[in-house]
Amino acid sequence: xxxxxxxxxxxxxxxxxxxxxxxxxxxxxxxxxxxxxxxxxxxxxxxxxxxxxxxxxxxxxxxxxxxxxxxxxxxxxxxxxxxxxxxxxxxxxxxxxxxxxxxxxxxxxxxxxxxxxxxxxxxxxxxxxxxxxxxxxxxxxxxxxxxxxxxxxxxxxxxxxxxxxxxxxxxxxxxxxxxxxxxxxxxxxxxxxxxxxxxxxxxxxxxxxxxxxxxxxxxxxxxxxxxxxxxxxxxxxxxxxxxxxxxxxxxxxxxxxxxxxxxxxxxxxxxxxxxxxxxxxxxxxxxxxxxxxxxxxxxxxxxxxxxxxxxxxxxxxxxxxxxxxxxxxxxxxxxxxxxxxxxxxxxxx
Numbered sequence: 001x002x003x004x005x006x007x008x009x010x011x012x013x014x015x016x017x018x019x020x021x022x023x024x025x026x027x028x029x030x031x032x033x034x035x036x037x038x039x040x041x042x043x044x045x046x047x048x049x050x051x052x053x054x055x056x057x058x059x060x061x062x063x064x065x066x067x068x069x070x071x072x073x074x075x076x077x078x079x080x081x082x083x084x085x086x087x088x089x090x091x092x093x094x095x096x097x098x099x100x101x102x103x104x105x106x107x108x109x110x111x112x113x114x115x116x117x118x119x120x121x122x123x124x125x126x127x128x129x130x131x132x133x134x135x136x137x138x139x140x141x142x143x144x145x146x147x148x149x150x151x152x153x154x155x156x157x158x159x160x161x162x163x164x165x166x167x168x169x170x171x172x173x174x175x176x177x178x179x180x181x182x183x184x185x186x187x188x189x190x191x192x193x194x195x196x197x198x199x200x201x202x203x204x205x206x207x208x209x210x211x212x213x214x215x216x217x218x219x220x221x222x223x224x225x226x227x228x229x230x231x232x233x234x235x236x237x238x239x240x241x242x243x244x245x246x247x248x249x250x251x252x253x254x255x256x257x258x259x260x261x262x263x264x265x266x267x268x269x270x271x272x273x274x275x276x277x278x279x280x281x282x283x284x285x286x287x288x289x290x291x292x293x294x295x296x297x298x299x300x301x302x303x304x305x306x307x308x309x310x311x312x313x314x315x316x317x318x319x320x321x322x323x324x325x326x327x328x329x330x331x332x333x334x335x336x337x338x339x340x341x342x343x344x345x346x347x348x349x
Contacts, residue, residue: 014061016049017148018176025054031176032095032144033209046145047093060091060146063116069131073323075167076260076299078308079344080186080224081135082318083325086165087128090140091149092116096169097204098192100232100264100273121152125160135185139167147180154183163345170213171205177216186345187225188260189214193236194245202235211248218253224345226258228299231276231284233264242284246291255294256343261285262299278303310335310342317342 018031036044263276298305308318315337319327
């Protein structure tokens with residue numbers, strides 16, 4: 001647990017969901033698999049869920065630390081409203097401890113260490129519409145830890161016809177999962193590796209809860225989701241691990257879930273590893289395709305593997321340059337050449 005240097009007044013805080021009172025003023029937060037047991041005046045591992053006077057509050061509610069307009073392809077989502085803009089937002093804190101975090105300036109910070117803005121849930125879709133966005137993304141840090149804010153934004157967004165997106169590490173309990181994801185239209189889940197050793201040593205969490213989340217998404221929701229695997233040299237780029245990951249995806253989620261292999265660059269506490277060579281991503285893509293994954297992409301490099309091809313006839317359907325869509329040849333969500341249906345969310349309505 002982390003002692004807070006500054007506590008806001010209780011009346012300024014938003015009471016959290018997914019907790020229960022314990023003896024001696026402690027609270028048990030069961031939002032994520034950490035199951036933090038938090039003493040009065042302390043926060044959980046995520047920094048932004050705080051026990052004040054025996055009740056749990058969310059410091060992130062209505063207080064985004066980052067607001068930005070992005071292409072939806074940056075999330076990355078390649079089969080969800082391609083070529084559109086997304087209103088992206090994040091708060092402080094995270095429930096993982098990844099040594100390679102590329103947004104560490106907010107994810108490893110307390111709420112009072114970031115320049116948060118006061119934005120009520122009903123104001124978010126108005127901002128998104130003002131900037132010409134078709135969706136809102138909860139991203140940059142882990143949105144699960146500010147799930148109360150996410151839910152209320154989603155409710156407001158539906159009134160404006162906006163879609164909602166979770167960019168997530170997938171570390172959530174079943175008790176909270178449906179509460180949040182019944183409001184979500186799309187997600188990108190960061191499957192950081194396929195070994196418990198990596199998750200334990202490099203993220204300070206566990207692999208199994210993330211795999212569970214992926215299966216819940218597939219079997220218990222209508223959420224469109226894609227998977228990202230950031231490949232870090234010597235840590236999770238072994239071809240055998242890639243083979244196991246791809247086979248698990250096909251076996252448990254099916255062949256049509258898009259899989260993104262993305263390049264690592266040294267950051268935060270993991271500066272001793274080199275940037276990922278393009279050949280590593282090429283090899284991973286080939287392994288996944290042979291394992292039966294129909295849509296495999298490469299990210300953080302310039303590559304033709306950012307394009308979408310028909311797995312039936314091989315036709316180029318969506319041509320991309322980095323995060324820009326240059327050409328879209330889909331016809332009513334199908335291949336314009338052979339007519340094969342391409343899974344995804346293509347209609348803005």
